[in-house]
Amino acid sequence: MTGTVQLSVGIATFGTPTTGDWRGLLDTARAADDAGVDRIVVSDHVVLGPHTADYPWGRFPTAADGDWLEPLATIAALAAVTERVRFLTGVLVAPLRPAALLAKSAATIDVLSGGRLDLGVGTGWQREEFDAVGLDFERRGELLTRAIEGCRSLWTGEPVAIGGPATIGGPDADGPGTEVWCNPKPVQDPLPVWFSGTLTRRNVDRIVRLGDGWIPIMGASVVDLADGVATLHAALAEAGRDPAPLAVRAALPVARDADGRADVAATFAAVGALVAAGATDVHVPLRAFDPDGTDPAGTLRALVGAFEAAR
Numbered sequence: 001m002t003g004t005v006q007l008s009v010g011i012a013t014f015g016t017p018t019t020g021d022w023r024g025l026l027d028t029a030r031a032a033d034d035a036g037v038d039r040i041v042v043s044d045h046v047v048l049g050p051h052t053a054d055y056p057w058g059r060f061p062t063a064a065d066g067d068w069l070e071p072l073a074t075i076a077a078l079a080a081v082t083e084r085v086r087f088l089t090g091v092l093v094a095p096l097r098p099a100a101l102l103a104k105s106a107a108t109i110d111v112l113s114g115g116r117l118d119l120g121v122g123t124g125w126q127r128e129e130f131d132a133v134g135l136d137f138e139r140r141g142e143l144l145t146r147a148i149e150g151c152r153s154l155w156t157g158e159p160v161a162i163g164g165p166a167t168i169g170g171p172d173a174d175g176p177g178t179e180v181w182c183n184p185k186p187v188q189d190p191l192p193v194w195f196s197g198t199l200t201r202r203n204v205d206r207i208v209r210l211g212d213g214w215i216p217i218m219g220a221s222v223v224d225l226a227d228g229v230a231t232l233h234a235a236l237a238e239a240g241r242d243p244a245p246l247a248v249r250a251a252l253p254v255a256r257d258a259d260g261r262a263d264v265a266a267t268f269a270a271v272g273a274l275v276a277a278g279a280t281d282v283h284v285p286l287r288a289f290d291p292d293g294t295d296p297a298g299t300l301r302a303l304v305g306a307f308e309a310a311r
Contacts, residue, residue, distance in 0.1 A: 005275050006038035007307045008088060008249060008283040009300065013042050013069040015062040018293025022069065028286070029078040031297035033085045036304045039118065040078065041090040041283060042071040049128025056125055057218040072105045079113035086116045090249070090283070091196040091215060093124035095143035096133050099150025100182060107155060107186045115187035118247075120215055121148060122196035141202055148193055148210045154182035155191060194247060199228050207232060208239045213247030222277045225250055229278030250279035254288045262289045264306045271310040282307070 011028055012018065019028060032040055045068045052060035062068070075087040087109075094102060110117045123140040124130070130137040153160045159179035194213030195206050207214055214232060216225055225248070233243035252274070255266035271282055290299040 005271070005279065005311050006281045007304065008039040008041050008090075008281050009037050009303060010041040010043070010090065010283060010285040010287075012061075012285070012287045013071065013074055014045070015066050017067075018287065018291070019296065020293075022067070024293070025074070025078065026081050028296045028300075029082050029085070031300050033082040035297070035300040036308075037085055037300060039086040039088050039281065041088045041120075042069075042074050043090055044068075044071045044092045045126070046070070046093065046096050046129050047132045049126055051126075051128070054125075072109060075117065076109050076112065079109060079116060084116075086118060087113070088118040088194065088249075089120045091120040091122040091194075093129060094119075094121040094147045095123060095135065095140050096129055097147065099147045100154060100180070102147060103151040103154040103182050106151065106191060107182070107184060110186040110188055110191055111184050117186075117188070118192045118194060118213070120194040120196060120213075120249075122215075145202075145206055145210075148206070151193075152190070152210060155186055157181070157183050157185040192247065194249065199231055204231065204235050207246075208235050208241065212245070213249065215249045216251075218251065220250075222273050225274065225279060226277035233278075247280050248278050249281040249283055250274040250277070251283050254284065264289060264302050268303075268306040268310040271307065275311070 009032060011025060013025065017024055019025065029040060048064045048066070048068065050064050052064050071089045071092055075089070079087060097105075106117060106119055121144065123144050127137040130140060135143060150160075159181055162178050162180060190212065192212040193210060194215050195203060195211045196215035196217070197203050198217050199214075214228065216228060220228070229246075229248055232246060236243040236246065252267055252270055255263045255269070257263045257266075267284065274282055284303060286296065286299065286303075289303065290296055
């Protein structure tokens with residue numbers, strides 16, 4: 001099996017902290033860095049509405065009034081106590097943030113971390129979040145596209161016109177076309193952006209024009225993964241882009257033993273099938289294997305060991 005596949009571990013930044021308080025995440029990040037985890041993944045919600053039962057992918061992981069840490073601020077803190085592990089927002093509801101603010105925040109993290117940020121983005125599913133920031137939920141796909149177009153323009157370090165097409169305001173924005181700058185530029189050129197979701201025509205276009213990676217929708221099968229990778233590789237090649245560097249994250253289904261406990265070895269036995277389907281990165285949630293937060297360091301070492309044996 002190829003040795004290029006990487007291991008991402010999701011850490012829970014929501015609900016009740018398993019490590020006693022949220023500052024325990026700093027120790028967890030250091031342990032992941034030491035263990036050899038390739039990438040730490042954190043998720044996003046700006047606010048939660050009362051209808052979490054409408055979550056499309058099963059049982060929502062916390063109550064509507066539960067804690068949910070802001071992911072970019074969290075990554076900034078975790079990057080400060082680590083040296084080599086990368087960070088991925090999985091996923092950031094990018095349309096909720098103005099493009100100029102998102103571009104500045106992401107570039108700042110990339111600069112201070114030494115180029116360790118991967119920006120995973122999506123449209124989100126919760127109407128109340130868009131209502132809370134005064135945005136039209138029905139236009140969330142368009143808003144996502146504009147947000148990343150604006151970031152790409154601003155990350156060049158060159159002047160960008162407010163209100164110009166495909167920049168920080170979009171074609172119907174108010175403004176006189178004044179030029180602005182957003183520096184420093186990210187260390188990475190380009191800063192990797194991974195788009196999540198099903199491969200609609202619009203999403204394929206986003207990935208081809210603006211993206212560096214794909215995060216399939218939760219519950220995607222191995223066949224779904226393989227078909228999606230083939231679709232994206234063909235679209236990238238048609239657009240004159242090399243498909244080879246495309247990053248593809250695949251979730252490893254957590255296998256459980258007869259007592260219902262997560263089985264590390266059985267879980268990682270599925271790595272080969274995902275890599276054969278085109279995955280470049282496999283993802284597991286730390287909380288599934290250390291639900292009480294009693295031994296994150298030992299659990300992370302076990303996950304990395306199983307991953308190394310599987311690949």
